[in-house]
Structure formats: structure tokens, C-alpha cells
Amino acid sequence: MLLYAWGHFRPSELELVGRDESPNLPTLLARVLDANVHRLLRRGLDRGYLSQVEEGRSVRGRIQVSDIAKRQTVRLRGTAIYEYDELSPDVLHNQIIYETLLRLARSEGVEQKTRHEVGLTARRFRDVSRVHLTQGIFRRVVLSRNTSQYALLMHICELLFHELMPDPEGSQTQFKGIQDDKTRMEALFEEFLRAFYRAHLAGREVVAKEYTWAAGPQDAPGLALLPKMRTDITVRSPQETLTIEAKFNRKVLVPSQHGGEKLRSGHLYQLHAYLSHAAHYQAAAAHRGLLLYAQREQPIDSQLTIFGRPVRVATIDLGQEWQVIHARLLKLAEI
Structure with missing residues (x-):
């Protein structure tokens, strides 16, 4: 999911490289970073x-x-x-990698064997100095076509910077866990879906579409107060438009005051507004809606018709094998 969201998935470059079982996300990220740094070292650090x-x-x-x-x-x-x-080689992007490796080597959330391997890799940065990592430092990295191999490494280091927190004694770091940050996970989920459908839906435009409100000019100051209307994912062809709203809520259904559990009304209202404006600006096309949740609890897959337009409410279990996720996402888009 991270590779898609970061723009580093290349269907034509996939190879069968086997599987690597990792006990947790910190260890997985540490191994991915370590493997990519080894490839970088074989080519030579940028100078x-x-x-x-x-x-x-x-x-x-x-x-x-x-x-x-x-x-x-x-x-x-x-x-x-x-x-x-x-x-x-003592340039900023090498300094960021070196500092991240040192942090991982001290992280309690990373498997001991992997910490040791990462520590050995860090020793190979002997001519690179340490740097104090901040959120803004990643914005200062400027890469060119000749240093494009650093782009993925910078994404991993930035993710680890946000997730590796100092422990109370300050001698080691602890992994905070990106899964517990709803805002960041929802943004990552959206980026992943957009990149996935862009990669696999040939001949269709996949964008985050922004619509102008179909509002009258009676009150010009009031129009300026309207919020932006921007979809998460819009998949368009000349004949059909699919509007997807991606949600990363812990609970898909919420208790109703009349008993039982219901869908979140705000999410349905939001999707309905997008579908109405899509039909207003592209009247000749057929319009469908998909409200897609990252599954945390029970699976849901319901098909409705709202104001004559098909709307599907479904979940996707991101804990399944990748082949299952791949097929499920294509099926939800009815490819």
C-alpha cells in the first residue's frame, strides 16, 4: 500500500523475489530500508x-x-x-538515511536481529555526519534524475521519523504505530486507492476531482463561504463516472437512537452531493458511487439505488493476501 501511495509501484518492473515474514511493521520498514540502502551502497552513495x-x-x-x-x-x-x-558523500539525503538507521538500531519495536543488521549498515556511512531530524528537513532534500533512487528511501525515512518516538529514558526509541493515526491512515488509504486504480484501469482517467458548487449568485458573499468540494477518487470514461469515497473509520456502523446499527449518515450525504454535482457537469455519462471502508470489523457489501443512481457500500480487508486485495479492488470497480 505504501509503494502505491508513494508512486513507486511499477507493474512492468515486478519480479518474483520471494516472501519475507516480519513480526511487525517497524521490523518490516527497517528491512525494506536496509535492503534498499544495500543496493544504494553497491552503486555508491551520491556525492x-x-x-x-x-x-x-x-x-x-x-x-x-x-x-x-x-x-x-x-x-x-x-x-x-x-x-x-x-x-x-556528506550531503543531506545521506545524513537523513544515516540518522534513521541509527534510530532503528536503538528501537525497541524492531526485532533484535534486524536492529543488529541495520547497525552494521550504518557503520558503512563512515564519511557521513549525523543530523538532527525535524519535520522540515525532508522538505529541504532536492533530488534530480540522477538521484531518483533516493526518493523511496526519503519516503521511508520520513515515515519512520513520524513513528519512532523517544522512550522515557531517552536512550532508545519506540514505534508509535501509524495504524493508530486515523488522519494519516485515511490520507494514505486515499492515495493508495487513487494510485492503484490509475495503474490498473487502462483507458480511464483517475483523479481527485474538484467541483464548483452548483449554487446561485443571489448572495455573492455567501458563495465565498462554501467549502471546496473535492472527491477522494473519481474514475471517468466518456460513458461512465465512478465516484469513490474512501474512509478509514474504526467502526463502519454506528448505533442508532431507534436501535440497531446504521451507516454513518454524513458519509452517505457526502457521496450523494458528489454524485449530484458529477451528474450536473457530465450529464451524458452514467454515474455510480462507491463508499469504501478499510475493514476493521465485520465485512459489508451492500448495493443501493439513491435517486436513481447505483451506490455500493463495501469494505476491503487490508490484512488479506495481496492477490485477494488486488482482485477485490478490481471487482468493486466492476472491471
């Missing part, structure tokens, strides 16, 4: 020109006249101060 300032009798670069005058190096020691550029 960049870094400015160095030295003092010596033989000048290797640009003479720093002001520093020489301030420190009187020529008169006192017969030396000059000069600056030069040197190719070094």
Missing part, C-alpha cells in the same frame, strides 16, 4: 561539492584575504587560509 576551509603553506583553492589579515597567519606562521570545494 556533492562541499566547501572546505583550511590553513596551510600550499594553497589549494581560493585565498581568504580577510581571514588571513584578521588572524595574521602569514606573519605568525607563514601560512595562508584558503577555501576549496571537495566531492563528499
Whole structure:
């Protein structure tokens, strides 16, 4: 799911590489990072020109006249101060990987054997310095076509940065667990579904579609107060439009004041609004709706007709084998 959401799934590049059983998500991410770093090390770490300032009798670069005058190096020691550029692996993206490996090697949430292997990999970054990781540091990484192999590694390191929390004593780190963060998991679920359908529904446009409210101009200031109307996933062809709302709630059904459990009304209202506006702007096409939940409890698969439009409410169990998930998602889109 992460590979799809990060844009690193390539159907044409899939190979049968066997299976690796991991006891938990932290260990899985540590192994994925370690394996990709090993491939990176075989190719060689990226290097960049870094400015160095030295003092010596033989000048290797640009003479720093002001520093020489301030420190009187020529008169006192017969030396000059000069600056030069040197190719070094001590660049930001390597520093982020190195620091993440060190954190994983101290993490209680990672299997001991994997911690040891990650620690050995970190030792190979001998010419890379440590860096203080912050949320903003990942935005400072600039990659080019020649360093595109770092993109996946940066995604993994950023995810681990958010999930690895210091323990109370400060000597190790603990894995917080992305599954417990509803906001981030819902965003990840949406990105995954959008990327999945974009990869597998040939000949169809797959986007997050933004509609303008079909509202009258009687009250212009009121129009400015309307929120954005943006679908999670819209799958379009000239003949048909499928609007998908993706939800990552712990409970799909909620108790009703009249007894029993019902679907969440807000989710149905939201999907109905999207379908109505889709039909307004693309009247010639047939319109369907899918309210798709990541399954946490009981499975649901119900088909309804609301205002003449087919609406399906279903769950997808992300804990199943990938082949089952793949087939289920295609079936829900009726491919």
C-alpha cells in the first residue's frame, strides 16, 4: 500500500523475489530500508561539492584575504587560509538515511536481529555526519534524475521519523504505530486507492476531482463561504463516472437512537452531493458511487439505488493476501 501511495509501484518492473515474514511493521520498514540502502551502497552513495576551509603553506583553492589579515597567519606562521570545494558523500539525503538507521538500531519495536543488521549498515556511512531530524528537513532534500533512487528511501525515512518516538529514558526509541493515526491512515488509504486504480484501469482517467458548487449568485458573499468540494477518487470514461469515497473509520456502523446499527449518515450525504454535482457537469455519462471502508470489523457489501443512481457500500480487508486485495479492488470497480 505504501509503494502505491508513494508512486513507486511499477507493474512492468515486478519480479518474483520471494516472501519475507516480519513480526511487525517497524521490523518490516527497517528491512525494506536496509535492503534498499544495500543496493544504494553497491552503486555508491551520491556525492556533492562541499566547501572546505583550511590553513596551510600550499594553497589549494581560493585565498581568504580577510581571514588571513584578521588572524595574521602569514606573519605568525607563514601560512595562508584558503577555501576549496571537495566531492563528499556528506550531503543531506545521506545524513537523513544515516540518522534513521541509527534510530532503528536503538528501537525497541524492531526485532533484535534486524536492529543488529541495520547497525552494521550504518557503520558503512563512515564519511557521513549525523543530523538532527525535524519535520522540515525532508522538505529541504532536492533530488534530480540522477538521484531518483533516493526518493523511496526519503519516503521511508520520513515515515519512520513520524513513528519512532523517544522512550522515557531517552536512550532508545519506540514505534508509535501509524495504524493508530486515523488522519494519516485515511490520507494514505486515499492515495493508495487513487494510485492503484490509475495503474490498473487502462483507458480511464483517475483523479481527485474538484467541483464548483452548483449554487446561485443571489448572495455573492455567501458563495465565498462554501467549502471546496473535492472527491477522494473519481474514475471517468466518456460513458461512465465512478465516484469513490474512501474512509478509514474504526467502526463502519454506528448505533442508532431507534436501535440497531446504521451507516454513518454524513458519509452517505457526502457521496450523494458528489454524485449530484458529477451528474450536473457530465450529464451524458452514467454515474455510480462507491463508499469504501478499510475493514476493521465485520465485512459489508451492500448495493443501493439513491435517486436513481447505483451506490455500493463495501469494505476491503487490508490484512488479506495481496492477490485477494488486488482482485477485490478490481471487482468493486466492476472491471
